[in-house]
Structures are given as C-alpha cells and as structure tokens.
Amino acid sequence: MNKRLLSFLLSALCLSVCAEVNYQVIPLPQQISFDKKGGYMLLTEGMTVGYPAGNQQMKRNAEFAAEYLGLSVTEGKKGADVSLTLGLKSSNPDDYAISIGKKGITIQGASESGVFYGIQTLRKSIMNETGEIRLPYAWVCGSPRFEYRGTMLDCARHFFPVSFIKKFIDILALHGINRFHWHLTEDQGWRFEVKSMPELAEKASVRPCTIIGRNIGLSDPDNAIYDDTPETGYYTQEEMRDIVAYAAERYITIIPEIDLPGHMIAALSVYPELGCTGGPYKVWGRWGVADDVLCAGNPKTLEFLKTVYGELCDVFPSKLIHIGGDESPRVRWKACPKCQAKKQELNLSNEAQLQTYINKEMEAFLAERGRQLIGWDETLEGGLSENAAVMSWRGYEGGKAAAKQHHQVVMTPTDNCYIDYYQLKNHDRQPLAIGGYLPLSKVYAMEPVPSDLTKEEAKYIMGAQCNLWTEYVVSPDHAEYMLLPRLAAMSEVQWLQPEAKNYEQFLERLTKLEQSYRRLGYKYCTVHE
Numbered sequence: 001m002n003k004r005l006l007s008f009l010l011s012a013l014c015l016s017v018c019a020e021v022n023y024q025v026i027p028l029p030q031q032i033s034f035d036k037k038g039g040y041m042l043l044t045e046g047m048t049v050g051y052p053a054g055n056q057q058m059k060r061n062a063e064f065a066a067e068y069l070g071l072s073v074t075e076g077k078k079g080a081d082v083s084l085t086l087g088l089k090s091s092n093p094d095d096y097a098i099s100i101g102k103k104g105i106t107i108q109g110a111s112e113s114g115v116f117y118g119i120q121t122l123r124k125s126i127m128n129e130t131g132e133i134r135l136p137y138a139w140v141c142g143s144p145r146f147e148y149r150g151t152m153l154d155c156a157r158h159f160f161p162v163s164f165i166k167k168f169i170d171i172l173a174l175h176g177i178n179r180f181h182w183h184l185t186e187d188q189g190w191r192f193e194v195k196s197m198p199e200l201a202e203k204a205s206v207r208p209c210t211i212i213g214r215n216i217g218l219s220d221p222d223n224a225i226y227d228d229t230p231e232t233g234y235y236t237q238e239e240m241r242d243i244v245a246y247a248a249e250r251y252i253t254i255i256p257e258i259d260l261p262g263h264m265i266a267a268l269s270v271y272p273e274l275g276c277t278g279g280p281y282k283v284w285g286r287w288g289v290a291d292d293v294l295c296a297g298n299p300k301t302l303e304f305l306k307t308v309y310g311e312l313c314d315v316f317p318s319k320l321i322h323i324g325g326d327e328s329p330r331v332r333w334k335a336c337p338k339c340q341a342k343k344q345e346l347n348l349s350n351e352a353q354l355q356t357y358i359n360k361e362m363e364a365f366l367a368e369r370g371r372q373l374i375g376w377d378e379t380l381e382g383g384l385s386e387n388a389a390v391m392s393w394r395g396y397e398g399g400k401a402a403a404k405q406h407h408q409v410v411m412t413p414t415d416n417c418y419i420d421y422y423q424l425k426n427h428d429r430q431p432l433a434i435g436g437y438l439p440l441s442k443v444y445a446m447e448p449v450p451s452d453l454t455k456e457e458a459k460y461i462m463g464a465q466c467n468l469w470t471e472y473v474v475s476p477d478h479a480e481y482m483l484l485p486r487l488a489a490m491s492e493v494q495w496l497q498p499e500a501k502n503y504e505q506f507l508e509r510l511t512k513l514e515q516s517y518r519r520l521g522y523k524y525c526t527v528h529e
C-alpha cells in the first residue's frame with residue numbers, strides 16, 4: 001500500500017470517529033477566529049472545570065459546564081482544563097470570550113451571566129458529537145444586541161405543570177433568552193396562589209368546561225358546544241419561589257403578569273362585588289375579550305389589587321412587574337354609577353383615563369417596593385404613568401410612540417412575534433391554532449428598532465420577545481412544537497446586529513440545533529417556511 005493511500009485511509013478513519021467542531025451555533029457568536037497555525041485540543045474524559053474559589057454563581061456555572069461537557073468540577077483554576085473566569089472588559093455583562101489553545105479552554109465573562117452564555121456556546125458546539133471531539137484552537141466571542149431577550153408563556157388559558165415550566169426555562173437558556181414573562185391570570189383561569197385570598201387558587205383556577213374548536217366569529221357563543229373536562233391548576237408560592245430560583249441559576253428573570261383591569265372574570269367569579277354589575281360571573285369557558293372588567297370606581301378594587309400585587313412582589317424579585325392592561329373594554333365603566341362618580345371626582349375627560357388612574361396607583365404601589373410597571377401598549381391610551389415601560393404588541397406604533405416619550409419598550413408585535421399563529425401555510429399539517437401565519441422566516445426577519453427613531457429614542461428599545469398564548473395549545477408537547485424552532489430565530493433577532501443576520505446561513509446552523517432538540521427530547525416543527 002502506498003503512503004498516500006495509507007494516509008488517506010487513516011484520515012478517512014479519523015473523520016468517522018473524530019468530530020471537529022466549528023463553533024457555528026445559534027445564536028451565532030460575534031466572532032470566530034481560528035488559530036492561524038492550526039492545532040486542536042481533544043476533549044477527553046477526566047478533564048476538569050475550574051472556577052474562582054468562593055464564588056457560588058461561578059461554582060454553579062462550573063457544574064453546568066461539567067454536566068454539558070461530560071467533565072468534573074474542581075475548585076480553583078489551577079491545573080483545570082476548562083477555566084471559568086471573570087474580568088472580561090465590557091460594559092455589557094452578558095458578553096463572553098472563549099479561548100481554546102495549548103493551555104486548555106478559558107471561558108471569560110464580563111460577569112457570571114457572560115460566562116454562562118460562553119458555556120452554552122461551547123455546549124451547543126459539541127452537543128451532537130460522539131467519539132473523540134476535536135476543538136480547533138480558536139477565539140470565540142459573543143455579545144447580545146439587546147439587554148431584554150424575552151419569551152412569554154400563557155399558563156392561564158391552559159395550565160402547564162411545574163416540570164414543564166422548568167423544561168421551558170431550560171429551552172430559554174439554550175437559546176440565550178434571559179426574560180420569562182409569565183402570564184398567570186385570565187378570564188379562563190387564575191393560577192397565582194394568593195395566601196390571604198385562598199379562594200382565588202381554590203375556585204378561580206377551575207374552569208368547568210371549554211369551548212370546542214375555534215370560537216372567533218361565533219354569533220352565539222353561549223349556545224356553542226363545550227367539553228366537560230375541567231381545566232384546573234395553580235402554582236403555590238413555594239413552587240413559584242422554586243421556579244424563580246431555578247430560572248435565576250440560568251440567568252433568567254421571571255416577569256410575572258397579573259392582567260388588569262380586564263381579563264379578570266376568573267377573579268370576579270369569586271369576588272363579584274369587584275365588577276361594575278355585581279355579577280354573578282363564571283370562569284369563562286370560551287375565548288375572546290369580555291366586557292366585564294374590574295370596576296374602576298369601587299375602592300375595593302384597588303385594595304384587592306394591592307393585596308395581590310403585594311404577594312406577587314414577595315414571590316418575584318423582578319424589577320419589572322407586568323400589569324397587563326390590554327383588551328379592557330370600557331362599556332361597563334360608561335354605564336356604572338361608581339365609575340362615573342370616580343371620573344367626575346378626578347375630573348377626567350374619558351374612560352381611558354380611568355384606566356390610567358388605576359395604572360398610576362399601581363405604579364406608585366410598585367415604586368414603593370422598588371419595582372417598575374410594564375404594561376401592554378393599550379396603557380398608552382389615557383397617558384402613560386411616569387416610569388412605565390411598554391410592551392408593544394399591536395404592531396410597532398405603540399412602542400415607537402412610547403420611545404419618543406422616553407419610556408422603555410419591549411417590541412413584541414403580532415406580525416413577527418405571536419407564535420400562537422400557524423407556522424405553516426397548510427393548516428392540515430399542524431395542530432389547531434388561533435389563526436394567522438407566522439413562519440420561521442418572518443420571525444427571523446424582525447427588526448425591533450423602527451428606522452424612523454432617532455439614535456437617542458432608539459436607546460429606549462430594550463429588546464424583543466415572542467409570545468405564546470395558549471387558548472389552543474393544550475399540552476407541553478404542543479407548546480414545544482409552537483416554540484421550536486421559532487425561538488431559535490428570535491434568539492438571533494435578540495443577539496445579532498442586523499448586518500450579521502443571514503437567513504440562509506441560519507437554516508444551515510439550525511440543522512445542527514435541531515439535532516440537539518432531538519437529543520434533548522424537544523418537539524419541534526420540522527418544516528421551515
């Protein structure tokens with residue numbers, strides 16, 4: 001056998017058992033520079049991950065790295081094959097830099113969260129490899145474009161168990177997403193335990209029946225067909241504290257939402273005196289927007305809200321607290337003597353300002369606790385309270401208006417971010433969805449900063465978020481299918497500068513990430529439009 005053939009055969013053999021990593025993951029690192037002289041390090045069993053002694057967050061980071069890479073943890077950095085370290089000079093705490101060279105691997109972060117993102121990049125680089133893993137000598141660094149990288153999950157229309165909430169948080173972490181906006185209450189179910197008002201968890205969390213099929217455009221929903229399977233469930237405060245801690249280890253902040261003054265029928269079903277008509281009310285079994293909302297003129301309404309939000313702040317340390325504020329019709333307020341008296345007393349010119357009055361009360365209440373109010377873009381209608389942040393869902397206009405008034409904004413317009421919409425044109429190939437059409441490519445194409453904002457105004461766009469409403473999303477598997485891979489596209493919107501985005505290349509990298517989804521047992525949509 002001649003030498004050339006022998007070396008060809010040897011390298012072919014090596015290709016079949018040695019995987020050489022290219023670090024091209026999702027979200028794509030900002031820079032990947034291979035060592036000009038070449039060379040690689042072999043990742044082998046018995047290697048260790050070291051971290052700065054005494055730093056508990058870095059210790060947890062080291063445990064994650066060891067788990068993902070199949071290594072073991074050692075305290076201190078001396079002699080470690082993978083060293084986790086702080087001190088990367090950057091004003092962005094989420095920045096990371098990985099160097100792979102003769103001396104091993106160093107993952108450096110501008111803060112502990114940056115180190116975590118570096119670990120995720122390395123993890124995704126090698127996750128699908130088997131046998132001997134070759135890490136080419138290289139310098140890899142990443143820096144997210146936006147500080148706020150969110151995903152919303154509605155656990156009120158359908159209840160999702162704690163085990164799935166943790167899996168959902170793992171999915172966010174895999175994609176470099178750092179905010180979990182948790183939608184906890186609705187007309188159709190109350191999921192947040194309030195210890196001083198136990199009936200909310202016990203009774204308002206129970207929906208006796210649910211409309212079958214889609215109910216948009218039904219002329220007579222009262223005579224529609226309902227199933228007889230109760231939808232129940234709520235999170236105890238202990239469970240939620242545990243989830244908050246689980247998310248925090250993964251550098252994810254949970255922003256809880258108690259939607260007010262609309263979307264409150266579940267609460268009204270146990271406290272009918274808080275509605276303008278006095279009820280009775282039943283936890284809604286159908287979807288859509290209800291006319292019945294909290295009475296703005298009843299002083300008990302604010303008492304109720306402050307009790308709920310007091311306990312909410314005890315459970316969730318997040319600076320931002322979401323008050324909802326969307327889809328709250330004012331028809332009951334127009335006909336309610338209490339609401340009209342309040343309007344006169346405050347010298348207001350319209351009912352929208354009654355909502356602003358409630359928002360201002362809530363903003364002051366939250367500010368006393370060091371928190372900041374965020375609401376859907378309807379909160380702009382009667383004038384924004386002073387430090388309120390806005391989540392723009394009805395297009396980009398609300399977010400633009402808020403940024404021009406120097407309010408912080410999260411962009412989550414239906415057109416690019418509502419992942420409860422169908423992801424394929426052919427509806428027969430997917431489970432029932434609310435309607436709409438939001439293919440992967442359209443999520444990827446999102447640009448959160450409108451081009452007509454000035455540089456100064458653009459600074460108020462904190463970031464972007466996908467929203468998963470769950471009227472028709474009935475199980476964890478179904479939720480995963482709606483999330484993936486659209487979250488992968490969102491993560492590049494959140495991390496990459498516009499000029500670095502490239503949909504064709506994204507799809508190539510997605511092949512590898514989807515292989516990881518399969519390894520991790522995640523359901524996802526395999527067709528991309």
Ligand SMILES: [Zn+2]
Nearest residue numbers: 276295336339
């Ligand atoms: Zn009223």
